[in-house]
Amino acid sequence: MPPLNFSIIRQSTQLSSARRGTLAITHAVSETAVVANTQTKSGFESTVRESKKRVIETPGCLMYTAKGSVPHLTPDTMRLQSFGGASVSIEHVLQDYQPAGFEKFPFNLATYLNLQDFILLCDIRDTSKFVKVPFNSDRYVSMVTHQGVRQLTLEDYLKCVRTYEPDVLASFSDFVSDLEPGQKRVRKSVDRSLKWLDQLLMERQGLDGLAQDREADMKKKENQKKNSGEASSAKEPKETTPAPAAVTPKPWKDVGVFAHVLGSHIEDERIRSATETAKRDVEGFIIDATSLAGSKDDVQKLIKTSLDNLPSNKPKVVYGMQAPEDVLKSIALGVDLFDTSYPFVLTEDGKASLFSFGPEDSADAKDERIVEPRWINLWDEEHADKFVPLMTGCECYSCKGGKHTRAYINHLLKTHEMLATVLLMSHNMYQYSRFFENVRKSIEQDTFDQYSQDFMARWGTEPERTGEIHPVAAMVEASLHKRNRLDDDASSIASGQQAPKGKGEKKERVFVNKKEKRLKKQQEKLEKQPSQ
């Protein structure tokens, strides 16, 4: 049994299926992570956070990571947040590590990424967005790494698990990345995923789950030989025994498995996937809504179909339902875990969230019945002279004590300084965690249904994102790649003068393909220049 324990503290007595619980790693691991360094009189001291017990309060969040780090936040700043878990996508971290090179890897993934004090979930794909991949087969799934599309086999995935040793592993599943797949494709994806899940669970027990694949491959080869010519097959002795397993399977019983439930938009398949998956020995379930087409209501219905056919005592994760009103609707259906891709997306747009969930707000909402803006865009010139925090009363790193102001962050964005996203991310992550905290409190106090309604009335729904390139994404891109225009040195203003801001950026984007080449040249040039 994996040392993963989900317990429901309170089930809402109201109409909704919302529940308050905890997901905890029960056995005592006393791993430590360096949290911050502080200078004292006697030198430097490291603050160390011990993690005897790791817990995620639910409904709650796993921190979304990019290449194994919470975007923009260094480990010390990240730990000012209060999330208990993190999710890492294999397609982000695998990159040029061939699974074959894993023998050299001297840690598990949590130590490597300095996430020892969090409950770590590993999945294959990026959970924050929908990216279409070419296709999957009976033997592999496609994933999008930094170096392009790669194929990952179940065998590779098992190597990842054994090396990375996450606390929770998402099942290896045939994720359908067509927005409107046909019934046949959906049926196949459910079948394949169930077969892979069985193989995965066998391997977890230390059994050879891949034997049937090898046998099948062998038969296929023989058939091919037979068909290719009688003459040659007659000469060769017939192979009857399957090849032995390449490695003796090592069990990994400490890793919890959360199984993906699939079925796309086809109700029967969703039901079949959920009921069949529920029969397996898994610790939780994942519903990926990133590729579900249709209105938000349609998607909620599809999620509900899955949830209705899953056991209530196990935790459920949903991807792609991160905007606050979607979170609330999903919680009402009985979802327990989300990720923090929403605050990340806000940050990438240069926005700071203003919404909150809870009693004080309800009173205001009743009086005014006006939908308030749920965020402000710090690119807006109106903030240039606002020497006030992003949000009044916010206790996040940026706002606390009026430390950093809207005016300063507006300045940082305009000057393409990376501290902008650090401060925005700190605020947005903090407010997102506050939102969940208040949701949990309201479930405990049986006010969730009421406050959810108030929330929708006050904050409305997420407006459409506009603009083809998000300013911060462009800025980050610029500061990481197109350094000459942004540097402190001679070339910055000089080239800024030659190419006015808008034009320059547009031009650069056209030459994306030549980026690598140009980047190298720029670096060489800049490095040759003397200091100052």
Next chain:
Amino acid sequence: MKSALKWDIVAKCSTTKARAAVLTLPHGPVNAPVFMPVGTQGTLKGITPDQLESTGCQIMLNNTYHLGLRPGQELLDACGGAHKFQSWNRNLLTDSGGFQMVSLLKLAEITEEGVQFESPHDGSLMLLTPEHSMSLQNSIGADIMMQLDDVVSSLTSGPRVEEAMWRSIRWLDRCIKAHKKPDTQNLFAIIQGGLDPELRKQCIEEMVKRDTPGIAIGGLSGGEEKDKFWRVVTLCTDLLPPGKPIYCMGVGYAEDLVVCVALGVDMFDCVFPTRTARFGNALTANGTLSLRQHKFKDDYRPIEEGCDCVTCKTYTRAYLYTVVTRETIGCHLISLHNTAYQLRLMRQVRDSVIEDRFPEFVRKFFKDLFVEKSAYPEWAVNALRSVNIDLMEDSP
């Protein structure tokens, strides 16, 4: 003139001209010799003010030219200066803005009135005078502000160098007159005179008479021969009064810092450590690691063994290899390390001066960095020999 600083020399090296001091400024003490990281736009490359404090940084630099453009003087006045604007409660130093203009703007033209340049925003003609520079720096409110000087490239020679030197003296007088807050902000003079010892002497003689709280050596680090560079530095430190901090502008490579401390310099600044971080270059006592290189992909050591920065305590070179130049935190993490490295180097230098073992420190420093004596830069060997450290001598 008035001074808003205290300069207490704690120890002097018995071999070289190095000294350890405490420079007390309006926003707290600064242990000298000191390296000042450059936060051009009112921020240090993604590092939070708290993180910067935790590296032990006591003073940071902002650029007047950039802050004058954005957020601009009006907003700086409105929020009460650059300390408040960027939430940095320790000391700040600002340059005059002149250097940036001359080096960044091709069309800058210098007249007796000031530096004339085309606005990078709308192309209109603008003029930076000593009075305007002082007014801007008073609005920024830095603990140390620099006079506007007539900057000529250190590669220039002939009468232009002399003209610039005399003009810088005249501009210093105008700056002193225009400086509105001498009780809370310290104005530093900048010695000019190119590579000509006579001009430098004359400049020092005149500027010392003005009695500014501190003095900078300007007009260097512009690509001149290093052997000429150190000779100007040592000439200046010989002639400058011992009771004032000496600041050598734009110096930041580790070996330059160590040599200049030996020659008697107290303060330094440079964009190099944070700029190079963005290319994935990490500074160590054994040289620079270019973490973009494939060879680091299975290197599970920290950037530098024994480094006390957050980066080295938490991440391996292999991990940094995967994030540098791809994720912003790659930059943040290496900037943090490089800043910590630079400040630690200065602390080590200072401790060795206080314990009067600076020459031993210098020897070890060069051995760690260059390994073979044949690789030691000749100018550094010469410079150190002039202050009684012979790097070529076999050490015990």
